[in-house]
Amino acid sequence: MTEELHIVGGGMAGSEAAWQAAKQGVRVVLHEMRPKVKTFAHQSGMFGEMVCSNSFRSDDSEQNAVGLLHWEMAKADGLIMNTAYDHKLPAGGALAVDREAFAQSITDALTSLPNVSVSYEEITDLPDEGQWIFATGPLTSPALGEAIQRETGSDRLAFFDAIAPIVYAESIDMDVAWRQSRYDKGETEEERKAYINCPMTKEQYEAFIDALLAADKTEFHEGETAGYFDGCLPIEVMAERGRETLRHGPMKPVGLTNPHDPEVKAYAVVQLRRDNALGTLYNIVGFQTKMKYGAQSSVFKMIPGLQDASFARLGGIHRNTFLNSPTLLDEQMRLRSKPNIRFAGQVTGVEGYVESAAMGLLAGRYAAAEMLGKTIPSVPQDSAHGALIHHITGGAEAKTFQPMNVNFGLFRPLDGVRGGRKGRAARYKGYTDRAKDVWSAWLAEQNAA
Structure with missing residues (x-):
């Protein structure tokens, strides 16, 4: 196989996408403009650098939607989540990490893979050929932002972080x-x-x-x-x-x-x-x-x-810059007008380190499967990953689309069996039980293929 998957951005989403695709056997070129081109918030050129909080928020996978997302990512051999556990700091019920050690480990893990190469330069356009994932995050460079705007024909949506x-x-x-x-x-x-x-x-x-x-x-x-x-x-x-x-x-x-x-x-x-x-x-x-x-x-x-x-x-x-994803992306995170390009991470309209990495996980798996001639079934909507991707690729109202953290409000109502449970704690446990079942089955189906 000679085709390469190009991933732009070495943050949470890009790092996770590169890891997932490389583990499937795809050759990956990871493009990162840092440290050659600096941003306001970053301090280094390492992959997976945390620029705001050092917390991945709640690690409770039975009563919290982001904790459930932690569990799903770890189950899928997620680089970001497993590295976070390796560098965990005491933070009560939250998953906080030593940010420098975390970023160094992410960088070491990716650069040690024989089928991952790194190119340190700024990408300023959307290529017509090849398979690409753009995971440039909320600090997408002005030149690339303008290229996205030209391609989508719509104004960039932005908020201040x-x-x-x-x-x-x-x-x-x-x-x-x-x-x-x-x-x-x-x-x-x-x-x-x-x-x-x-x-x-x-x-x-x-x-x-x-x-x-x-x-x-x-x-x-x-x-x-x-x-x-x-x-x-x-x-x-x-x-x-x-x-x-x-x-x-x-x-x-x-x-x-x-x-x-x-x-x-x-x-x-x-x-x-x-x-x-x-x-x-x-x-x-x-x-x-x-x-x-x-x-x-x-x-x-x-x-x-x-x-x-x-x-x-x-x-x-x-x-911060993000796309109006409900109008621009299909269910596999491909740009409708340029299907050779996928987007992942915060630029898609999810908010938070964990959510960004989760979208990178899906984009990396989808792109690798397409390049290998395989078919991945749709992500089960009742999983945390599925609830998020459904929201950004069609579930949200395009006219009022805003960045969203994962939360149980994005989940479909429980079925008759679990729906009969009384109280919020029981309802949340129902959501997480159901999500773990369907996510485990989705991963098992891919492993068996």
């Missing part, structure tokens, strides 16, 4: 802050103390909100519109929606007891989550921001326990 700051652990005042996961969640002592918590009184919270609202912020260029994804809203935007919004979001004080003053309930709590295996870096959970750098330092140092904080990275905001 923000990243949270990272703090050096040694600069956190532990005479004020304390270690505890919300509701003491976790199987080990380390997991039950995976987060650092900074308490606020009502007066401190009100002063923080005042400073947040008054701080200098990044302004958009004339003609740009900011449609934020709700799962990654800048804290200033949340505060603008109401002074209590943050206290019911990332700063909620529930499930936590301050050992320095156990009789006093904090009015609000800022949580920090470990960002590397050494425990030297912590990111401020949910604190994506569009404040300018000078303002960030002064405002965040108003948080008790962070008054002397040193920042390894401040937050920022960047433009």
Whole structure:
């Protein structure tokens, strides 16, 4: 076999697509413009670099849709998920990783495969020949974005995404802050103390909100519109929606007891989550921001326990690009106007590391099967992968299409047997049981072919 599969983008989706296709025996050329061409958010040229949070979110595969997606990806020999487990950090019920070690392992795994080669250059057009997967993510380069726009004949859809700051652990005042996961969640002592918590009184919270609202912020260029994804809203935007919004979001004080003053309930709590295996870096959970750098330092140092904080990275905001996939992609993620091209990852309109990698997994398998003359049955809609791909390739309303995390609202109602279960916990267990059954059968059918 001489034909090669070209994959553009070495993020979560591109890395997973390359791994899945190569494992099927296809020759893969992975195109990555970094570090030759830099982006706002990336710090290296490694594959699978995490640019926002270091968390893959909940790992509960029985009560959480993203945890179910974890399970399905691991079952399919997913590179991203299995590597995440290899570099897992204590994070209560979440799956968080040492981001640098994780990216290095992804890079090593892909470059060690004999049928994977890497080309470090920017791809700026959509080729007419050959098999291609474009997994360029939310930071698709302007030149490629323009090529996509020319081909699709429609305006690019975009929203603005923000990243949270990272703090050096040694600069956190532990005479004020304390270690505890919300509701003491976790199987080990380390997991039950995976987060650092900074308490606020009502007066401190009100002063923080005042400073947040008054701080200098990044302004958009004339003609740009900011449609934020709700799962990654800048804290200033949340505060603008109401002074209590943050206290019911990332700063909620529930499930936590301050050992320095156990009789006093904090009015609000800022949580920090470990960002590397050494425990030297912590990111401020949910604190994506569009404040300018000078303002960030002064405002965040108003948080008790962070008054002397040193920042390894401040937050920022960047433009994300995604396709109107319901109108542009078929059920195998091929561009309808150019079927030799598939798209995968966040550019398709899924949101999050896990969802992006999941779409890469499917695109890689679909492309490899087509190149090998095999037929893959449609992904079962009752799996987490199936619910997502159905949503982006036809289930969503095209006129109002927006990026979406996996959630049980995307799943078809349960059948009569499981549908008879009472309560949300039983219903979610019904969804996950059904999904695991159909996903396992789908994988077994491919293995038998």
